Amino acid sequence: MKNRHVVNLLRALLLVSVFLVWDSLVRFGWASKFFFGEPLLVLRQVVKWFTTGEIYPHLLTTLLETILAFSGGALFGLGIGLWLALNPTAAKLFDPYVKALSSMPRVILAPIFALWFGLGIWSKVALGITLVFFVVFFNVYQGVKEVSPVVLANARMLGANSRQLLRTVYLPSATSWVFSSLHTSVGMAFVGVVVGEYLGSARGVGYLILQAEGVFDINAVFAGILVLTVFALILDALVSLLEKSVYGWRASTAAVTTTEAT
Amino acid sequence: MRNESAAVAVELQRINCTFASSDRKADPYPAVSELSLRVADGEFVSVVGPTGCGKSTLLNVTAGLLRPTSGTVRIFGQPLVGLNARAGYLFQADSLMPWRNAAGNVAVGLQYRGVARREAEARANDWLVRVGLAGRGHAYPHQLSGGMKKRVALAQTLILDPEIILMDEPFSALDVQTRLLMENELLDIWAANKKSVLFITHDLEEAISLSDRVVVLSAGPGTRCIGDFVIDIPRPRDVSEIRHELRFVELYKDIWHAMKAEVLKGYAQTKVRA
Numbered sequence: 001m002k003n004r005h006v007v008n009l010l011r012a013l014l015l016v017s018v019f020l021v022w023d024s025l026v027r028f029g030w031a032s033k034f035f036f037g038e039p040l041l042v043l044r045q046v047v048k049w050f051t052t053g054e055i056y057p058h059l060l061t062t063l064l065e066t067i068l069a070f071s072g073g074a075l076f077g078l079g080i081g082l083w084l085a086l087n088p089t090a091a092k093l094f095d096p097y098v099k100a101l102s103s104m105p106r107v108i109l110a111p112i113f114a115l116w117f118g119l120g121i122w123s124k125v126a127l128g129i130t131l132v133f134f135v136v137f138f139n140v141y142q143g144v145k146e147v148s149p150v151v152l153a154n155a156r157m158l159g160a161n162s163r164q165l166l167r168t169v170y171l172p173s174a175t176s177w178v179f180s181s182l183h184t185s186v187g188m189a190f191v192g193v194v195v196g197e198y199l200g201s202a203r204g205v206g207y208l209i210l211q212a213e214g215v216f217d218i219n220a221v222f223a224g225i226l227v228l229t230v231f232a233l234i235l236d237a238l239v240s241l242l243e244k245s246v247y248g249w250r251a252s253t254a255a256v257t258t259t260e261a262t
Numbered sequence: 263m264r265n266e267s268a269a270v271a272v273e274l275q276r277i278n279c280t281f282a283s284s285d286r287k288a289d290p291y292p293a294v295s296e297l298s299l300r301v302a303d304g305e306f307v308s309v310v311g312p313t314g315c316g317k318s319t320l321l322n323v324t325a326g327l328l329r330p331t332s333g334t335v336r337i338f339g340q341p342l343v344g345l346n347a348r349a350g351y352l353f354q355a356d357s358l359m360p361w362r363n364a365a366g367n368v369a370v371g372l373q374y375r376g377v378a379r380r381e382a383e384a385r386a387n388d389w390l391v392r393v394g395l396a397g398r399g400h401a402y403p404h405q406l407s408g409g410m411k412k413r414v415a416l417a418q419t420l421i422l423d424p425e426i427i428l429m430d431e432p433f434s435a436l437d438v439q440t441r442l443l444m445e446n447e448l449l450d451i452w453a454a455n456k457k458s459v460l461f462i463t464h465d466l467e468e469a470i471s472l473s474d475r476v477v478v479l480s481a482g483p484g485t486r487c488i489g490d491f492v493i494d495i496p497r498p499r500d501v502s503e504i505r506h507e508l509r510f511v512e513l514y515k516d517i518w519h520a521m522k523a524e525v526l527k528g529y530a531q532t533k534v535r536a
Contacts, residue, residue, distance in 0.1 A: 148355075148356070148357075150353050150355045150356065150357045151356075151357055151358070151359055151360075153327055153351075153353070153357075154351070154353055154357035154358075154415075154418075155359070155370070156327070156345060157325060157327070157345065157346075157349070157350065157351040158350075158370060158371035158374060158418065158419075158422065159347070159371055159374040159375060159422070160370075160374050161374070164374050168359070168362075168370060168373075168374075169359065172359070172361040172362075173361070176361060
């Protein structure tokens with residue numbers, strides 16, 4: 001217990017010293033204020049955003065987009081993952097294309113989505129979905145393939161028809177794998193959304209950063225990055241909470257993490 | 263004539279099972295050849311034989327999970343098509359669904375048959391009491407010991423009231439004490455409603471203490487029946503006591519005598535393969 005306090009204290013000190021080093025580098029002219037900003041002004045910007053309430057609509061937009069991107073990607077990944085895992089012929093047919101699409105740097109789709117869906121939230125949701133989809137897809141695929149043949153034979157002997165097999169064997173196994181990859185896929189949704197905002201939008205934290213960059217306000221850019229980091233940490237903590245409440249049986253399966261192209 | 267065939271629960275006639283070899287140059291492997299076996303209605307038959315002799319193959323054929331290359335399977339006189347709906351199967355390996363708790367696992371077969379969830383779980387809890395797991399319905403398989411998991415699997419199969427029970431070395435992974443307890447419980451449950459049982463084991467003592475009849479298989483390839491022994495030890499039996507009875511020792515000697523050559527043959531083959 002005492003040890004934990006010491007660790008926490010040291011961690012806080014580490015953070016403070018990084019800010020101190022940054023501040024002194026800029027203050028004594030070893031680094032340019034123009035390119036590296038000033039920590040105190042960065043913090044002041046963050047405080048200003050929150051006290052004026054200016055940032056809330058942007059945060060809300062980013063959050064909404066992340067949630068939509070995650071749910072959409074998870075739904076598609078689950079559906080198509082189940083379909084391909086249970087249809088070996090279709091899986092064989094689609095295999096090279098799935099590989100091609102998953103290894104493609106999908107962020108490059110952002111301009112196309114902006115053309116198709118406009119500058120509103122939907123182009124960001126679409127980009128997030130393409131990132132989330134593959135994480136969920138590969139985990140569902142694995143989840144179905146990893147079903148123990150004995151459990152499967154047992155369910156069949158107990159009288160399950162193919163729909164009941166899907167509902168009571170394949171789907172629970174697949175969702176357990178999806179749950180074990182939840183941190184990765186929520187993170188992916190967030191990345192897709194912020195990159196989408198940054199590339200062209202009218203709202204969102206990525207948009208704030210883009211605006212600040214446009215007027216060379218380096219402090220506001222850093223402030224935006226700081227807000228995004230804290231936001232991502234909170235999101236991750238929420239996922240851990242959700243995980244704890246849903247896990248009735250502990251999945252000892254390790255999630256498939258796809259190599260990311262962002 | 264018709265009556266007589268109806269009294270036979272399982273009839274395997276001249277079953278051949280040949281598996282294509284994974285190595286293309288090698289000849290296909292004849293696991294079972296010309297094997298015939300009968301289990302009368304209400305009879306407890308054990309099948310013993312050396313390791314790797316195709317005992318599980320035989321069970322999978324009876325369950326309808328595996329189609330024999332040739333030969334016929336009759337269940338209560340009817341040729342078997344597809345899965346054997348009149349049989350319950352107790353597997354050797356873990357067969358419970360890890361994402362369902364004990365009660366959920368026991369209830370699942372009833373739910374497949376359209377029984378409402380609440381009623382299915384109520385009946386599942388009754389069965390959990392019968393196999394000695396009262397109050398453990400909420401535990402997930404990973405929270406249960408090996409013996410407890412086997413009890414859940416037993417309840418899962420028996421709740422559906424199958425006319426034939428197929429068992430593939432169900433107790434082989436248990437420690438000796440748990441195993442004796444489970445064997446006695448199995449006999450109690452069996453005595454209460456006389457199902458036909460086809461029990462696979464490599465343990466001769468287990469086979470003799472449980473069965474009405476013990477069938478001995480030869481070593482593979484091309485497994486056949488080489489012995490058929492009626493176990494005339496009176497019931498009810500206590501499996502932990504029966505082993506010291508004179509008749510048990512006699513039967514053990516006879517069957518072991520028939521098996522010995524095959525066991526040595528099987529052992530020699532596994533050594534060659536390794």
